[in-house]
Amino acid sequence: MLGFEQAWTTMTDRYTTWQIAGPGSLILHEMLYLLICLPGFVFQFIPYMQKYKIQKRPEGFDSQWRCFKLLMFNHFVIQAPLIFAIHIYTMVFDIGYDYQSMPTWYSLLLQLYACLILEDTWHYFLHRALHHKSVYKHVHKVHHNFQAPFGMVAEYAHPVETVVLGFGFFIGPLLFCTHLILLWTWVGVRLLETIDVHSGYNFKWNPLHLLPFYGGAEYHDFHHMNFHGNYAPTFTWWDRICGTHVPYQEHKKNKLANKQN
Numbered sequence: 006m007l008g009f010e011q012a013w014t015t016m017t018d019r020y021t022t023w024q025i026a027g028p029g030s031l032i033l034h035e036m037l038y039l040l041i042c043l044p045g046f047v048f049q050f051i052p053y054m055q056k057y058k059i060q061k062r063p064e065g066f067d068s069q070w071r072c073f074k075l076l077m078f079n080h081f082v083i084q085a086p087l088i089f090a091i092h093i094y095t096m097v098f099d100i101g102y103d104y105q106s107m108p109t110w111y112s113l114l115l116q117l118y119a120c121l122i123l124e125d126t127w128h129y130f131l132h133r134a135l136h137h138k139s140v141y142k143h144v145h146k147v148h149h150n151f152q153a154p155f156g157m158v159a160e161y162a163h164p165v166e167t168v169v170l171g172f173g174f175f176i177g178p179l180l181f182c183t184h185l186i187l188l189w190t191w192v193g194v195r196l197l198e199t200i201d202v203h204s205g206y207n208f209k210w211n212p213l214h215l216l217p218f219y220g221g222a223e224y225h226d227f228h229h230m231n232f233h234g235n236y237a238p239t240f241t242w243w244d245r246i247c248g249t250h251v252p253y254q255e256h257k258k259n260k261l262a263n264k265q266n
Contacts, residue, residue, distance in 0.1 A: 027092050037192065038080075054206070087171070132237075207222045235250060
């Protein structure tokens with residue numbers, strides 16, 4: 006931890022709070038997004054990894070390039086202004102930057118799990134609303150251009166969807182954030198989760214499955230394949246409570262029956 010403390014202190018001594026919260030947060034977001042997407046991108050060139058692929062539909066370079074271009078538009082035109090507004094938020098709500106006021110690791114973990122729960126709830130109901138026939142073809146259909154998702158598809162969406170569903174990210178921090186470290190670690194956790202469920206690969210040894218009620222890639226992959234059901238991004242409880250997991254359960258039963266026959 007001494008190395009982390011030294012690195013954090015050096016950063017806060019060298020740069021202004023605006024540089025850290027604005028450009029720093031944007032750089033962090035882009036680096037994490039590309040880094041987390043990288044393994045899934047490489048897997049498509051490794052024959053051995055194809056046994057973990059959920060849908061046996063390789064995406065060509067053209068479709069991946071199309072995804073990347075809209076992704077960069079969303080990141081730098083839609084999300085970047087919101088990210089730069091983080092500095093205003095930290096000033097208004099007196100969010101700490103210094104190492105001494107950083108929360109303990111266990112309280113940070115609890116806050117991150119609470120952020121996941123709140124974002125999952127927001128995402129479930131708004132995502133389900135975006136599937137209504139009156140708005141689906143105008144907004145959410147863009148995200149469903151890829152029936153067999155891969156990591157980069159996680160934030161491939163219509164700009165309206167980027168803003169509407171993206172607001173769920175800020176609910177937790179708005180309620181109980183006291184330090185920039187929560188915002189930064191929450192960025193990492195949320196990106197890791199959303200890229201994982203869009204990865205198209207199902208690994209039983211994935212450590213994210215240690216999270217109680219975590220859906221995972223197979224769970225969300227069904228939503229892209231079927232277009233209905235499994236609306237929650239992270240956990241399974243809202244789908245179970247609202248009955249929107251039924252198509253997935255039937256799919257699993259049919260798949261099991263076909264294997265036995």
